[in-house]
Amino acid sequence: MATNPVSNTQSHLNKTANKVGFISLGCPKALVDSERILTQLRTEGYDIVPTYEDADIVVVNTCGFIDAAKQESLEAIGEALNENGKVIVTGCLGAQENDIREIHPGVLSVSGPAQYEQVLTAVHEHLPPKSEHDPFVDLVPPQGIKLTPRHYAYLKISEGCNHKCSFCIIPSMRGKLVSRPVGQVLDEAERLVKAGTKELLVVSQDTSAYGVDKKYAMDFWQGQPVKTRMKDMCEALGQLENVWVRLHYVYPYPHVDDIIPLMAEGKILPYLDIPFQHASPRILKLMKRPGDINNVLERIQKWRDICPDITIRSTFIVGFPGETEEEFQELLDFLEVAQLDRVGCFKYSPVEGASANELPAPVPEKVKEERLARFMAVQEAISAKKLQQKVGKIMTVLVDELYEDCALARSSADAPEIDGKVIIDEGFENLKEGQFVEVTIEAADQHDLFASVNS
Numbered sequence: 001m002a003t004n005p006v007s008n009t010q011s012h013l014n015k016t017a018n019k020v021g022f023i024s025l026g027c028p029k030a031l032v033d034s035e036r037i038l039t040q041l042r043t044e045g046y047d048i049v050p051t052y053e054d055a056d057i058v059v060v061n062t063c064g065f066i067d068a069a070k071q072e073s074l075e076a077i078g079e080a081l082n083e084n085g086k087v088i089v090t091g092c093l094g095a096q097e098n099d100i101r102e103i104h105p106g107v108l109s110v111s112g113p114a115q116y117e118q119v120l121t122a123v124h125e126h127l128p129p130k131s132e133h134d135p136f137v138d139l140v141p142p143q144g145i146k147l148t149p150r151h152y153a154y155l156k157i158s159e160g161c162n163h164k165c166s167f168c169i170i171p172s173m174r175g176k177l178v179s180r181p182v183g184q185v186l187d188e189a190e191r192l193v194k195a196g197t198k199e200l201l202v203v204s205q206d207t208s209a210y211g212v213d214k215k216y217a218m219d220f221w222q223g224q225p226v227k228t229r230m231k232d233m234c235e236a237l238g239q240l241e242n243v244w245v246r247l248h249y250v251y252p253y254p255h256v257d258d259i260i261p262l263m264a265e266g267k268i269l270p271y272l273d274i275p276f277q278h279a280s281p282r283i284l285k286l287m288k289r290p291g292d293i294n295n296v297l298e299r300i301q302k303w304r305d306i307c308p309d310i311t312i313r314s315t316f317i318v319g320f321p322g323e324t325e326e327e328f329q330e331l332l333d334f335l336e337v338a339q340l341d342r343v344g345c346f347k348y349s350p351v352e353g354a355s356a357n358e359l360p361a362p363v364p365e366k367v368k369e370e371r372l373a374r375f376m377a378v379q380e381a382i383s384a385k386k387l388q389q390k391v392g393k394i395m396t397v398l399v400d401e402l403y404e405d406c407a408l409a410r411s412s413a414d415a416p417e418i419d420g421k422v423i424i425d426e427g428f429e430n431l432k433e434g435q436f437v438e439v440t441i442e443a444a445d446q447h448d449l450f451a452s453v454n455s
Contacts, residue, residue, distance in 0.1 A: 021055030053084075073093045112174075157203070157207065157233065198436065208230060246271050270310040278327075319348040319371055332374065347371075384445065395439055395441060437454075
């Protein structure tokens with residue numbers, strides 16, 4: 001299939017059960033949607049299979065954030081139709097049903113992001129569950145079906161977003177912010193940890209805004225009152241033992257400052273994923289993003305004063321409509337001063353329905369490419385220098401994968417899929433996936449660290 005994350009869900013295959021193939025595309029938030037659908041399907045007696053030929057029907061959870069993602073989703077739908085013929089489409093691209101049906105009129109059903117009931121209804125209609133299913137025998141684990149390795153899991157705390165960033169159409173796809181009750185979030189986190197999860201990755205469209213829509217309503221967890229608010233949620237998650245808690249997609253509200261002491265105290269990982277997007281005040285205004293870069297630099301220094309070990313990850317866009325060479329240079333200057341630990345960068349890509357498409361002075365594709373290369377050259381030099389400073393240090397890392405000649409692990413500074421690795425090439429023979437181990441950093445390059453296990 002187009003993706004193969006479903007292979008670890010096959011532990012209870014039943015030859016008589018109806019079988020569903022599942023393709024999950026896009027971001028971790030979409031992955032959580034896929035996990036929820038898969039868990040319900042397994043609860044109802046369906047088996048999840050990793051190949052088209054074994055499937056009675058295929059569900060494709062799409063992404064439609066940028067044109068490249070939209071194209072990938074359309075290709076995945078086409079492949080599933082060609083290989084299987086019975087296809088149900090859901091996810092972000094599902095919000096543009098006409099675009100899908102224009103190219104693939106044979107799909108059985110189309111639904112938008114987080115529309116779980118519509119997906120299940122479509123599966124029931126075209127592949128009714130077998131009557132002999134026994135929920136007391138065909139068990140589903142308490143933590144549900146997960147598409148990540150057992151030792152880490154994404155914990156989605158809300159749906160939607162209230163921002164109106166000019167380059168983004170997520171609010172039109174996923175709607176306005178809807179926060180989950182904090183007791184529900186913490187109960188899920190506790191179940192995951194009891195099932196062996198060693199790292200919880202907190203995700204949403206805007207983690208900082210968690211609870212705003214509920215006016216920070218009081219809820220309960222383990223018999224204690226907890227407010228539906230980011231800081232209170234983080235404090236509660238910090239009570240869970242032997243698990244890393246990592247925050248993603250944090251919008252730079254002032255109250256983010258309140259989370260940094262929790263990192264310094266070791267309650268949650270000293271890691272902040274906060275997309276700044278640009279450094280030019282004018283471009284940020286056009287993006288409809290916060291624009292006080294001097295304030296951002298002051299806050300970064302304050303965070304480092306409180307928590308010297310903090311890792312700051314961010315993402316940026318180059319080639320935004322109207323971006324001049326001088327404004328791009330402002331972005332490079334910001335990188336040099338901010339010295340961020342982990343950075344991703346994207347060329348601006350027009351997205352159908354985004355207001356930024358109407359802005360004047362689009363940047364030529366060749367200039368975008370050149371600016372992206374210059375941006376990455378500056379950041380790679382910063383990254384190489386910062387990683388070199390870790391050589392000789394002792395770190396606790398989490399083992400992800402084992403190979404004949406090494407083990408791949410991650411430190412507190414490394415989120416799965418998007419950051420670097422700690423490559424353990426000495427003393428790794430007796431390690432296990434999902435194990436915390438202490439290592440000494442022996443060498444570094446621009447992205448990864450190389451380590452040996454401490455005896």
